[in-house]
Amino acid sequence: MAELKPRWAALGSIAFFCVAPGTVAGLVPFMITGWRQASSVSPPVRAAGGLLVLVGLVSLLESFARFVVRGRGTPAPVAPPTNLVVTGQYRYVRNPMYLALVGIVVGQAAWLGSGALLGYAAVLWVLFHLRVVWYEEPTLARQFGASYEGYRRGVHRWRPRATP
Secondary structure (H helix, E strand, O other): OOOOOOOHHHHHHHHHHHHHHHHHHHHHHHHOOOOOOOOOOOHHHHHHHHHHHHHHHHHHHHHHHHHHHOOOOOOOOOOOOOOOOOOOOOOOOHHHHHHHHHHHHHHHHHHOOOHHHHHHHHHHHHHHHHHHHHHHHHHHHHHHHHHHHHHHHOOOOOOOOOOO
């Protein structure tokens, strides 16, 4: 795969961010809840939900930027990184983008008091897991070979490790 020029990688990442995470963590939760808050949710639970949304969003943005700068590509499957990204959050866990998206949806569920969004977050996690196991890991192993295998042995798929 040819390396994208930084400007095109950035523009492609912005477009993909709007479409994929925008749908998964924006449009679908809106369709489920209409952004209506349950009156029974306590202020501390709402605050925790808001914090989780904020942390997830920052994590997601950092991961997208890292794919452009370090990976020389985008998170989109049509223009993937040409360099294996193993810095930043990727030193601790292999799939911070998916964790961030699930965290954002769980945070929205807490903020809004929505059991339906909590169920949606569980379905998302299962779908992300299946995508990672069946598509992404085999693809990365073919593309990056021994580099990816070493990375995979040292960094967990879902559970962040304490030290990089």
